[in-house]
Amino acid sequence: xxxxxxxxxxxxxxxxxxxxxxxxxxxxxxxxxxxxxxxxxxxxxxxxxxxxxxxxxxxxxxxxxxxxxxxxxxxxxxxxxxxxxxxxxxxxxxxxxxxxxxxxxxxxxxxxxxxxxxxxxxxxxxxxxxxxxxxxxxxxxxxxxxxxxxxxxxxxxx
Amino acid sequence: xxxxxxxxxxxxxxxxxxxxxxxxxxxxxxxxxxxxxxxxxxxxxxxxxxxxxxxxxxxxxxxxxxxxxxxxxxxxxxxxxxxxxxxxxxxxxxxxxxxxxxxxxxxxxxxxxxxxxxxxxxxxxxxxxxxxxxxxxxxxxxxxxxxxxxxxxxxxxx
DNA sequence: AATGAAAGTGTTTATCC
DNA sequence: GGATAAACACTTTCATT
Numbered sequence: 001x002x003x004x005x006x007x008x009x010x011x012x013x014x015x016x017x018x019x020x021x022x023x024x025x026x027x028x029x030x031x032x033x034x035x036x037x038x039x040x041x042x043x044x045x046x047x048x049x050x051x052x053x054x055x056x057x058x059x060x061x062x063x064x065x066x067x068x069x070x071x072x073x074x075x076x077x078x079x080x081x082x083x084x085x086x087x088x089x090x091x092x093x094x095x096x097x098x099x100x101x102x103x104x105x106x107x108x109x110x111x112x113x114x115x116x117x118x119x120x121x122x123x124x125x126x127x128x129x130x131x132x133x134x135x136x137x138x139x140x141x142x143x144x145x146x147x148x149x150x151x152x153x154x155x156x157x158x
Numbered sequence: 159x160x161x162x163x164x165x166x167x168x169x170x171x172x173x174x175x176x177x178x179x180x181x182x183x184x185x186x187x188x189x190x191x192x193x194x195x196x197x198x199x200x201x202x203x204x205x206x207x208x209x210x211x212x213x214x215x216x217x218x219x220x221x222x223x224x225x226x227x228x229x230x231x232x233x234x235x236x237x238x239x240x241x242x243x244x245x246x247x248x249x250x251x252x253x254x255x256x257x258x259x260x261x262x263x264x265x266x267x268x269x270x271x272x273x274x275x276x277x278x279x280x281x282x283x284x285x286x287x288x289x290x291x292x293x294x295x296x297x298x299x300x301x302x303x304x305x306x307x308x309x310x311x312x313x314x315x316x
Numbered sequence: 317a318a319t320g321a322a323a324g325t326g327t328t329t330a331t332c333c
Numbered sequence: 334g335g336a337t338a339a340a341c342a343c344t345t346t347c348a349t350t
Binding site: 007009019022023025026027054056057058059060061062063064067068070071072074076090093094097101103104107109111112113116137139140141143145148149150151152155156 | 167183223225232258302
């Protein structure tokens with residue numbers, strides 16, 4: 001049994017601290033980050049730039065509250081296209097702005113998608129086009145025991 | 159039929175431009191944002207601060223690449239706790255760092271969760287504790303036609 | 317609410333280790 | 334790969350509208 005990480009980039013403790021801090025606040029100043037890890041600002045700037053270069057950090061973005069934007073509800077929909085409709089269904093899903101993620105998976109259901117809507121009544125309209133071309137199974141989200149979050153650092157070493 | 163947005167905060171065009179720009183790059187300078195919307199830096203700073211205050215912007219964070227971190231695979235697991243095991247199962251899921259989201263939903267399956275793993279072999283270990291207390295149904299993600307993204311602005315006006 | 321100008325911070329570049 | 338210091342850029346405060 002190999003003890004090496006299967007893939008993925010080797011991050012040292014400093015990189016991990018920087019990423020952890022930037023997850024909490026992506027607008028942290030390089031100066032503050034530098035103080036946190038006990039290095040100079042230029043060095044930290046270079047580290048962060050490198051993390052972007054190698055693709056670990058894909059970008060700096062917002063955490064938005066769907067509720068505050070007027071989306072009171074989310075649903076998870078399993079979607080099984082009718083024979084011959086797979087490609088069309090996939091394209092259709094991709095045209096829905098309220099789709100917050102859609103994965104093509106192994107097994108009975110072909111797609112699993114998450115949608116946000118202002119109220120329960122909006123769901124039907126959203127899925128309209130889909131329901132002619134696929135069997136769907138909709139589950140309304142009641143609570144989120146684990147809110148959407150990022151993968152842990154240190155893959156395989158947890 | 160009421161034409162008002164059901165809930166959610168009223169955002170003007172400037173707010174929407176600022177949010178859109180910050181989604182693309184949360185580290186944009188207030189000066190650049192100001193130029194973008196044709197206002198002064200202090201005004202834009204105040205706008206962004208206000209968007210945080212009212213809870214539309216929950217924070218500034220990273221977009222990390224799970225693959226680059228060594229997670230070659232993700233799976234979506236539907237979890238139906240055995241009688242009397244609901245609370246314990248929920249707690250158990252919350253202790254798994256590789257769980258990137260978990261929702262409690264209506265319908266047959268009680269929880270739907272997303273996990274990331276370095277390789278297919280790691281899944282079994284992750285779900286070990288769960289499988290004694292719940293029926294699980296695992297779907298391996300092959301591709302993501304809609305990658306994880308944020309809700310659209312302008313709820314109900316799309 | 318928004319602005320311009322000044323004062324205060326933070327970033328970047330260049331040079332060196 | 335990391336540090337320091339000077340030059341440059343950005344942010345914040347404040348007085349004003």
